[in-house]
Amino acid sequence: MKTINHYVGGREWAGSSTATQDVMNPSTGTVQAQVRLASTADVQEAINNARVAQPEWAALNPQKRMRVLMEWIRLINEHMDELATALSLEHGKTFADAQGDVQRGLEVVEVSLGAPHFLKGEFSDSVGTGVDTYSMRQPLGVVAGITPFNFPAMIPLWKAGPALAAGNAFILKPSERDPSVPLKLAELFTAAGGPDGVFNVVHGDKQAVDALLDSEVIQAIGFVGSTPIAQYIYTRCAETGKRAQCFGGAKNHMLILPDANLDEVADALVGAAYGSAGERCMAISVAVPVGEETATALRAKLVERIEGLKVGHCLDPDADYGPLVAASAVERVRSYIDAGVEAGAELVVDGRERGATDSNFQGEDLSGGYYLAPTLFDHVTPEMSIYTDEIFGPVLTIVHAESIDEALRLPTEHAYGNGVSIFTRNGGAARDIAQRIQVGMVGINVPIPVPIAYHTFGGWKASGFGDLNQHGPDAFRFYTKTKTVTSRWTRDDAAITPHSGSHFVMPVVD
Ligand code: NAD
Secondary structure, three states: OEEEOEEEOOEEEOOOOOOEEEEEEOOOOEEEEEEEOOOHHHHHHHHHHHHHHHHHHHHOOHHHHHHHHHHHHHHHHHOHHHHHHHHHHHHOOOHHHHHHHHHHHHHHHHHHOOHHHHHOOOEEEEEEOOEEEEEEEEEOOEEEEEOOOOOOOHHHHHHHHHHHHOOOEEEEEOOOOOOHHHHHHHHHHHHOOOOOOOEEEOOOOHHHHHHHHHOOOEEEEEEEOOHHHHHHHHHHHHHHOOEEEEEOOOOEEEEEOOOOOHHHHHHHHHHHHHHHHHOOOOOEEEEEEEOHHHHHHHHHHHHHHHHOOOEOOOOOOOOOEOOOOOHHHHHHHHHHHHHHHHHOOEEEEOOOOOOOOOOOEOOOOOOOOOOOOOEEEEOOOOOOHHHHOOOOOOEEEEOOEOOHHHHHHHHHHOOEEOEEEEEOOOHHHHHHHHHHOOOOEEEEOOOOOOOOOOOOEOOEEOOEEOOOOEOOHHHHHHOEEEEEEEEEOOOOOOOOOOOOOOOOOOOOOO
8 A cells, every 4th residue: 555755855765654544536426545654753754854954945036936836836837737636535525626726826836926016125215324224034944834624735835835935944744634745745846946944744643733832843834724723833833932823713604695696696605605515725614695575586496506516536537526435524524414404494404314326416425425405494593503603514504684684793702713705796895895895715606715815815703813814915024024224334335333432322214
């Protein structure tokens, strides 16, 4: 059986730990590889390699660093199908969706080619007699990214692209569930001319994460995953003086105003709720139709579309979505569906008990895989766990609102604050909601409002901890520190300061 190694010092590396974990193929429910789980000493070895390699990488002139990144982008594109296939087989998302995963990551690396511009400091001349002030952005040193299973290419690239472009050495601790693509990305970085030790990958669980948190060398950690772990990492980083940005779970609402085109809404909603089996942090899991008429008409259109959805093997080109990532994920989602029924929500479409012969299932025998048919709940209320909690599966809930204000209050008062989508033909109403709503990202007639790479991505409240977002200009702020120089040169440089004795009061501008 294949063993997936770490990547340290510019090569695959087994490390000293003998601990491993199964890597599943969720489409078949079979073990396809073993991934190594790093010990504390293994993580320290990666950190040492990064620390040795970083100064030279940072000292390269920025355009030379960008040439390495350009070649890296070219190689990732060249290996797109190989990467997307490996990603599909370990995650379970469809091949086309896996290509999107790699592509959305690449876009951030592409924008990172603008690093020389982002790294330019500011300059103010003659702030005093012969005195100029200028600032520069310098890399932090060795930084780390800890990433989730649901975007094993995109999120590692969101972290690595800006961190490397800014002159840091980077250690990636990807999800142990789908480790092949992160490893391949590191290999391609070396093939692109990236110096050994600048980009390292350590696989592992809590022990590996704690080794990164405990290290005095690691200067910053970019985390993406569930909220409890985001909070843990944020707190530990504060204790050890590390910079941290930690993005957590979500419960994204779509507000459907009475004037919206409901066919468009139903199409958008079905894709945003069930695509990737609902395992997206920007998936829509709550639909909020405004007014009873809107709710009734929307529900009928959703049911019609849900009946036609095809769930199948990740490499089946006709599948709309594939399996969930793990058997435990299916169990968790099922238990939420049970809880919703118990709490009194109306189960309109029940994804729990359908066998592989159900019309939603596509292709050959799927009995071994972690499949779950789409589920739809109506008449969900805010105290139910299917509303308060992130389910992270193919479950859409409908919460009724009588007015726009009531609809707006739901996501605003929810503990999570990642994204909201608004569907309407009324620009004024959409604008007003976008202004007042308490979430980090808003889509207007756009179901999954993941911002383009040169803007920033980040949720509010329990969806994000830290003050700088991912990608866009914030990423360069996060991965660099500012140094401000105040210099004084007189016309006669030899006499920098004409001797005038010591001064004991705070210098101020006259
Ligand atoms: P997770 O929190 O289980 O794991 C994320 C990372 O943390 C992994 O690398 C994992 O190995 C590590 N980890 C897990 N348990 C740990 C522990 N006890 N101590 C230290 N480290 C630990 O998340 P996941 O299941 O891989 O990903 C799904 C979650 O990620 C969902 O909640 C989803 O909403 C969230 N997510 C958020 C965003 C965002 O930008 N807000 C994006 C993608 C995914």
